[in-house]
Amino acid sequence: MLVNPWSLALCLLAGLSLFLLGMASKTALRVMRSWQPASDSARQIGLEAEIWLSSTLVQYGLAFQVISLFLFVLAADHFSGMLAGAMCATGSLLANDYGLPLLAVKGTGIFLYGGWIVFHQLDISSETYPLVRFKYILLLCLLPFVVADAVLLILYLTALQPDIITSCCAIIFDAAPSGTVQNLVGGRHGQGLLLLHYGWAALLFAAGLVAWRRRQAFFYLLYGVGMLLFFGLALTTLVAEISSYIYAMPFHNCPFCMLKKEYGYFGFLLYIPLFFSVFCGVMAMVVELVKSRPGLGRRVAELQRVMVAVSLGALLLYSTLSAWHYLLYLVAGGEG
Amino acid sequence: MLIELENIVKIYNQGRVNEVTALDKVEMAVEAGAMVCLKGPSGSGKSTLLAIIGCIYPPTSGRAVIAGRQLARLPDRFLTMHRRRTIGFIFQRFNILPRISVFENVVLPLLPLGMSPKERRALAEPLLERYGIAHRRNFPAGEISGGELQRVAIARALINDPPIILADEPTAHLDSRLSRDFLADMLALKEEGRTIIMASHDPLVTEAAGVDRVYGVHDGRVTKDAC
Amino acid sequence: MKKYFEKQRNLLDYALASLWRRKGKNISVFLVFSLVIFLLASFLFLSRSLQVAAQTTLRQTPEITVQRMVAGRQESMPLTYAERIRGIFGVRRVSPRVWGYHYNEVTGANITVMALAGDPELGREPLAEGAFWQQGEQGRAVIGQGVVKDLDLGGRRTFSFFRDDLTLKSFAVAGIFAPETNILTYDLVLLDIADGRDLFGLADDLATDLLVEVVNPLEIATVARKISERLPDTRVVTRPQIQGTYQAVFSWRSGVAAICLLSALSAFIILAWDKASGMSPEERREISILKILGWQTPDVLQVRFWEGFALSLLAFAAGAILAYVHVGYFQAALFRPVMMGWSVLRPGFDLVPIVQGGDLLLIFCLSVLPYLAATVVPAWRCAAVATDAAMGG
Ligand SMILES: Nc1ncnc2c1ncn2[C@@H]1O[C@H](COP(=O)(O)OP(=O)(O)OP(=O)(O)O)[C@@H](O)[C@H]1O
Ligand SMILES: [Mg+2]
Numbered sequence: 001m002l003v004n005p006w007s008l009a010l011c012l013l014a015g016l017s018l019f020l021l022g023m024a025s026k027t028a029l030r031v032m033r034s035w036q037p038a039s040d041s042a043r044q045i046g047l048e049a050e051i052w053l054s055s056t057l058v059q060y061g062l063a064f065q066v067i068s069l070f071l072f073v074l075a076a077d078h079f080s081g082m083l084a085g086a087m088c089a090t091g092s093l094l095a096n097d098y099g100l101p102l103l104a105v106k107g108t109g110i111f112l113y114g115g116w117i118v119f120h121q122l123d124i125s126s127e128t129y130p131l132v133r134f135k136y137i138l139l140l141c142l143l144p145f146v147v148a149d150a151v152l153l154i155l156y157l158t159a160l161q162p163d164i165i166t167s168c169c170a171i172i173f174d175a176a177p178s179g180t181v182q183n184l185v186g187g188r189h190g191q192g193l194l195l196l197h198y199g200w201a202a203l204l205f206a207a208g209l210v211a212w213r214r215r216q217a218f219f220y221l222l223y224g225v226g227m228l229l230f231f232g233l234a235l236t237t238l239v240a241e242i243s244s245y246i247y248a249m250p251f252h253n254c255p256f257c258m259l260k261k262e263y264g265y266f267g268f269l270l271y272i273p274l275f276f277s278v279f280c281g282v283m284a285m286v287v288e289l290v291k292s293r294p295g296l297g298r299r300v301a302e303l304q305r306v307m308v309a310v311s312l313g314a315l316l317l318y319s320t321l322s323a324w325h326y327l328l329y330l331v332a333g334g335e336g
Numbered sequence: 337m338l339i340e341l342e343n344i345v346k347i348y349n350q351g352r353v354n355e356v357t358a359l360d361k362v363e364m365a366v367e368a369g370a371m372v373c374l375k376g377p378s379g380s381g382k383s384t385l386l387a388i389i390g391c392i393y394p395p396t397s398g399r400a401v402i403a404g405r406q407l408a409r410l411p412d413r414f415l416t417m418h419r420r421r422t423i424g425f426i427f428q429r430f431n432i433l434p435r436i437s438v439f440e441n442v443v444l445p446l447l448p449l450g451m452s453p454k455e456r457r458a459l460a461e462p463l464l465e466r467y468g469i470a471h472r473r474n475f476p477a478g479e480i481s482g483g484e485l486q487r488v489a490i491a492r493a494l495i496n497d498p499p500i501i502l503a504d505e506p507t508a509h510l511d512s513r514l515s516r517d518f519l520a521d522m523l524a525l526k527e528e529g530r531t532i533i534m535a536s537h538d539p540l541v542t543e544a545a546g547v548d549r550v551y552g553v554h555d556g557r558v559t560k561d562a563c
Numbered sequence: 564m565k566k567y568f569e570k571q572r573n574l575l576d577y578a579l580a581s582l583w584r585r586k587g588k589n590i591s592v593f594l595v596f597s598l599v600i601f602l603l604a605s606f607l608f609l610s611r612s613l614q615v616a617a618q619t620t621l622r623q624t625p626e627i628t629v630q631r632m633v634a635g636r637q638e639s640m641p642l643t644y645a646e647r648i649r650g651i652f653g654v655r656r657v658s659p660r661v662w663g664y665h666y667n668e669v670t671g672a673n674i675t676v677m678a679l680a681g682d683p684e685l686g687r688e689p690l691a692e693g694a695f696w697q698q699g700e701q702g703r704a705v706i707g708q709g710v711v712k713d714l715d716l717g718g719r720r721t722f723s724f725f726r727d728d729l730t731l732k733s734f735a736v737a738g739i740f741a742p743e744t745n746i747l748t749y750d751l752v753l754l755d756i757a758d759g760r761d762l763f764g765l766a767d768d769l770a771t772d773l774l775v776e777v778v779n780p781l782e783i784a785t786v787a788r789k790i791s792e793r794l795p796d797t798r799v800v801t802r803p804q805i806q807g808t809y810q811a812v813f814s815w816r817s818g819v820a821a822i823c824l825l826s827a828l829s830a831f832i833i834l835a836w837d838k839a840s841g842m843s844p845e846e847r848r849e850i851s852i853l854k855i856l857g858w859q860t861p862d863v864l865q866v867r868f869w870e871g872f873a874l875s876l877l878a879f880a881a882g883a884i885l886a887y888v889h890v891g892y893f894q895a896a897l898f899r900p901v902m903m904g905w906s907v908l909r910p911g912f913d914l915v916p917i918v919q920g921g922d923l924l925l926i927f928c929l930s931v932l933p934y935l936a937a938t939v940v941p942a943w944r945c946a947a948v949a950t951d952a953a954m955g956g
Contacts, residue, residue: 003822005817005949007818008821013932016936020936042350052860057869060939070924082811124413127410420857425856431848431852444852448573448862449570450570451859
């Protein structure tokens, strides 16, 4: 289903991202080959100027990635109207084997772009640009991701076939396995999952506070890893449990419908804090890698504290907001 | 010493066919509050020397310490940050943008610092008053006279309240009366405690009142002349 | 943080002033860009309103329609089939329907005649005047606005149609559908099923097709399958299928249109790239002055970004508003022939442009983002000019 404005826009965005990152990679290669911080040669001056080109390109890349993730979810919702049996974005994503991997790649892409920008900011905060090589190696690692994104997108879209009624055929079926509710994570898990989710969040919060106070690598590591695990847990819980409280329907478990107007765009209030919280938490751990580089020690330490603080704030926000509908349900009594 | 240059070499277009050695092993030291002249023929390297003192680009080699900061091979970004705080530059060709107003020209250096319009006005208005260009505030800078342009350039150089003022051929486009006015302004700035370095081959400048020292610049080499 | 926003505001101000100073250079980019966006937006708005119009029609389509097929052609349906369908679990109601076309030889118009049993779904549509007939009343019709015109009724409230045997059957107009429902009712004559059978000469135990309602909308597909298993000589069409087909067809069409327009867009992008790359000596000097005055390369890049963003946003707004006017006020005069030629909608309804956030985002992604991406590298070339141009003499 490539011939469709949504598909075209997605492909265009993927193409643009490739272009942006391709240009940035050219700089990366040149820097790796001939970076000589002590030299005053025209080439070195040129390379120093190219740093700004590449960082701008990656910033655009990040913005495009965020937009394209959003567009992809909208498009999936739109496609669901053309696919028999797909009732919302989940249905379209599950329509073939490429939907979910593509979504995962797009989501991860945001983290990678964001991470690169953090390293870039650290790099340019020190007069010796101590992370130049590191960040350009990282940039080259981003490239396969962007390619994978584009390839998966094409595969997904070509494999997606709308069911057109053909009048040559006398009997037409919907392809839907009717009566079943499509769900990303299978059946319901009950209160246990919710308990685990909020328990984990509370533990994480405590760990984050300790990390914030003690400022030791070990606690940042603990918090970061905890965050990564929490991300998976939170997404599962969102789909399997929290969503149905938002929709006030026991069997409506779509992670995307809540992004729509019908539900007051409530999903954004969940996903954005969650993403921020995880991103900052994980970055606080990851930047530990470069703490020992010349001139970065203090900057990294400051950054870690800020990251953990933001992460904790976002975590608190996410937990409160995600519990909101559940609490409403408990207070108002379960009429459903 | 506010400015210390040791063994400064500047080579333009290093590694290309049009390589030029503009400065060759320059030694120079200027104490705070001094007024110094660079004198030399065209193409001798005066502007280049001012650019290095002014943190516009780093020297190819040598040790340069400007207002307590060692500059050798500092990336552009940090040179710029240092320049914002310490240097006021009055350029050979004024470098005023002709199509925007006098006021906008004066506050140009403040825009990327994140200053609000109110803060900008508070800094610029006294300078416009002081240099008698307040009534030209909203004129496009391309439509005012040469003497006024020069004063706009001074006002702009002072907007960051820098300790060091650099002036490149400041009187090249002025008649002798305006030149004298300019030198009087510079003297007043010196008396405020600022350090002033002027490059010129105009005797009016090199022999002006208040000039502490004159350096001769010839083919990229600097010699200490008598006054 | 406050400093950061203040800085962005300053740079934005500077960018806007600089755009304005270079009106001459920017106006051509703006005009061409607006035109491209206008075409793109017109197409998307038009196809969206057609789609929504189609959906309104489909709202009235029954959940399941069952037709009898004989030798690949549709035949009348014996009412005994209805009984067999009623026996299927999950079916709420089965109602027979009689429908056909009445050709008006004077005006050459085709009028749709539809006759329903009991309380018709269409009975919920608002009327401009009159009321629906009561259950069991005969010889009364509710007609659409187009029919009033076509039969040239004027103030008369009766009309007659020829039966197939050329005898006349006359009707009293019980009511006239409101103009808002034109898309559904423009050329419609709605009758009681007995009148329909009388007009078309159909036996009392026959109907044109059967409409099936189900208890749970999620089970449409299951029920449809059961029906076609039980009655192998029927064609079963479900509402989701029709909706899906409509949507796929519409979005395929607008996709084809979008591809055509994308080539216009790429031509524009080349223009934009070219414009952004060419730097006049004056501009070069301006940038080196800014940099010598303490602006960083990213600051200059930021100004360039704001310039491009403001320009494309303006073009976006202009193009989208013009497209709205084009579709709403001029009825998409430029594209209507093409789109309507393909469409299966009734004539004589007004296009109501429908603007959805998603469509705007789509237009944004298809126009503003490529423009921004195409201008980064030229912008950087500008921002990276050395300070030399402002130095020396
Ligand atoms: N950006 C540049 N690229 C290459 N060569 C340069 C550059 N700027 C200056 N030069 C060369 O460096 C030498 C010194 O130039 P500089 O501008 O410093 O001299 P100056 O004393 O200021 O001359 P004038 O009195 O004409 O302003 C000259 O030979 C000049 O051609
Ligand atoms: Mg000079």
